[in-house]
Amino acid sequence: MRVLTLNVNGLRAAARHGFFDWLPEQRADVVCLQEIRAQEAQLSEDVFRPRGLHCSYLYADRGGYSGVAVLSRKRPDAVIRGLARSAGNARAWREFDAEARYLELRFGALSVVSVYLPSGSSGEARQQAKFRFLDLFMPYLVRLRKRGRSYVLCGDWNIAHKQIDIENWRSNQKHSGFLPEERAWMDDLLGSVGYVDAFRAVDPRPRQYTWWSNRGRAWEKNVGWRIDYQIVTPDLARAVKSASIYKDQRFSDHAPLLIDYALPR
Numbered sequence: 001m002r003v004l005t006l007n008v009n010g011l012r013a014a015a016r017h018g019f020f021d022w023l024p025e026q027r028a029d030v031v032c033l034q035e036i037r038a039q040e041a042q043l044s045e046d047v048f049r050p051r052g053l054h055c056s057y058l059y060a061d062r063g064g065y066s067g068v069a070v071l072s073r074k075r076p077d078a079v080i081r082g083l084a085r086s087a088g089n090a091r092a093w094r095e096f097d098a099e100a101r102y103l104e105l106r107f108g109a110l111s112v113v114s115v116y117l118p119s120g121s122s123g124e125a126r127q128q129a130k131f132r133f134l135d136l137f138m139p140y141l142v143r144l145r146k147r148g149r150s151y152v153l154c155g156d157w158n159i160a161h162k163q164i165d166i167e168n169w170r171s172n173q174k175h176s177g178f179l180p181e182e183r184a185w186m187d188d189l190l191g192s193v194g195y196v197d198a199f200r201a202v203d204p205r206p207r208q209y210t211w212w213s214n215r216g217r218a219w220e221k222n223v224g225w226r227i228d229y230q231i232v233t234p235d236l237a238r239a240v241k242s243a244s245i246y247k248d249q250r251f252s253d254h255a256p257l258l259i260d261y262a263l264p265r
Contacts, residue, residue, distance in 0.1 A: 003152055005228060013252070160177055202243050230259050
């Protein structure tokens with residue numbers, strides 16, 4: 001099974017940059033997209049529903065903002081839109097479900113999720129929203145471990161976990177995305193809670209980034225952050241066979257992350 005994840009930073013813009021021309025060549029079984037930044041009427045063209053793929057979109061209440069999608073070769077058994085029902089505490093999740101940040105597709109005992117965590121880079125109010133999301137999301141992720149399902153949680157988590165995951169780590173320790181509290185949250189997720197960073201299961205190299213600022217020739221100099229992940233339940237850790245970050249073309253300010261899993265048929 002090949003799973004591809006990408007923050008498209010506007011799906012219509014990514015399409016203009018050739019994303020849907022490139023996609024068939026990758027032979028992905030599941031494609032997770034974040035920040036589609038569109039409403040249903042704006043994605044009515046055939047290009048947004050490629051032949052041979054089942055397309056599930058989740059749109060934010062606010063136009064031109066957030067939103068996630070999952071495209072799959074196999075028809076899902078179920079589609080879970082948002083977290084209010086599946087995670088409980090519907091009132092607390094209402095804020096984030098309005099922003100369309102979680103879409104889960106179930107295939108038998110396997111779930112593939114497209115998730116887009118809030119960014120706090122625009123100011124303190126959004127950073128506090130990000131902390132609220134993290135405080136709600138962790139208990140939910142703990143409960144997922146008890147369900148007996150296999151999970152691949154794909155998306156833009158807006159956190160660089162370790163120094164190896166960010167080029168200028170010293171100067172970014174007080175910036176959203178590399179704050180001590182955020183990194184400690186990832187420590188718990190990939191430590192005591194037991195999830196696995198699928199990319200790092202097979203690729204320990206430094207300077208492997210998935211996002212670059214549009215300022216200061218960051219892409220050209222590879223001054224980046226690794227904030228896009230495929231986080232998996234531990235039963236899938238040994239199934240990870242290869243991982244790659246595609247950088248030959250640019251579809252957005254993020255790069256596609258592709259991971260191959262060896263799963264029983």
